[in-house]
Ligand SMILES: NC(=O)C1=CN([C@@H]2O[C@H](COP(=O)(O)OP(=O)(O)OC[C@H]3O[C@@H](n4cnc5c(N)ncnc54)[C@H](O)[C@@H]3O)[C@@H](O)[C@H]2O)C=CC1
């Protein structure tokens with residue numbers, strides 16, 4: 001008997017066909033992403049779950065007695081309660097590496113857009129305000145030859161560093177849990193403390209996973225250290241930056257701008273103060289959202305799921321489950 005799989009995300013027909021060769025499928029057909037309560041109801045028989053977004057916790061697992069594998073299409077997996085999954089004997093897979101270059105492209109795009117006020121100037125032209133040359137208060141900042149500070153020199157951080165160095169001759173500083181001499185050598189990046197990075201950087205890029213250690217890693221005292229001209233870019237997870245502190249720092253002109261792909265709560269509330277600031281660029285969590293990369297992420301998630309349901313070690317078993325599989 002083929003294992004029962006629930007697909008909780010819209011996936012391309014080609015990938016659904018691949019899954020159907022190996023599994024018996026049911027899928028979410030709603031126009032909007034499946035909600036927590038709906039997902040809970042759908043998992044009664046499922047052995048495998050292909051997940052786009054949303055929380056997997058003990059309460060949901062209670063309602064999924066046959067579940068063996070949760071395969072998320074994402075790289076980040078802070079939405080999975082790993083301990084609850086381990087407790088129930090459910091393993092998890094993710095997709096590290098697949099979106100690194102697309103996310104890094106977007107980070108550089110955000111740096112350019114914020115520094116050169118691209119979004120604001122686009123609006124200025126379209127709203128018919130371009131009657132003469134712009135006032136000097138609208139002049140931008142140079143990206144080339146400036147200093148970029150990357151917090152989290154993992155897969156994506158390294159792709160950001162590569163682009164910053166090779167494309168824009170930037171000085172690259174980084175802060176990471178452990179020092180990476182090989183990366184320093186290959187990419188010409190310099191390791192420093194978080195405080196040094198914040199003090200010296202023109203562009204500060206947050207590229208960490210969200211964990212208990214990184215939640216609100218950037219708060220009030222960190223904004224006090226930044227240059228008034230600094231641009232903060234967050235394309236990892238919203239909760240790594242304390243949003244209340246960010247709003248206050250922007251209001252007090254402690255930094256000049258922010259460019260955000262991610263928020264503490266998503267979708268971000270339309271009344272959020274960040275959405276009313278013209279020195280803040282706000283994107284709807286699209287770091288990996290190119291057609292090719294999203295296809296590759298979903299295909300990889302499907303391969304992970306099929307392998308795990310066959311009892312094989314999936315290509316991208318989440319780190320925390322590795323021990324339990326090998327034993
Ligand atoms: N905006 C988007 O669409 C996307 C966002 N992401 C997010 O970006 C995050 C980073 O992705 P990758 O670069 O692939 O991860 P990675 O695991 O390759 O790199 C993370 C780096 O952070 C460091 N780190 C972890 N905890 C730390 C701590 N407490 N202090 C200092 N350094 C610490 C690690 O040593 C590692 O070098 C993901 O976890 C995900 O949440 C990933 C893909 C797309």
Ligand SMILES: O=C(O)C(=O)CO
Nearest residue numbers: 073074075076287288
């Ligand atoms: O892959 C991830 O972690 C995302 O945030 C979505 O692309």
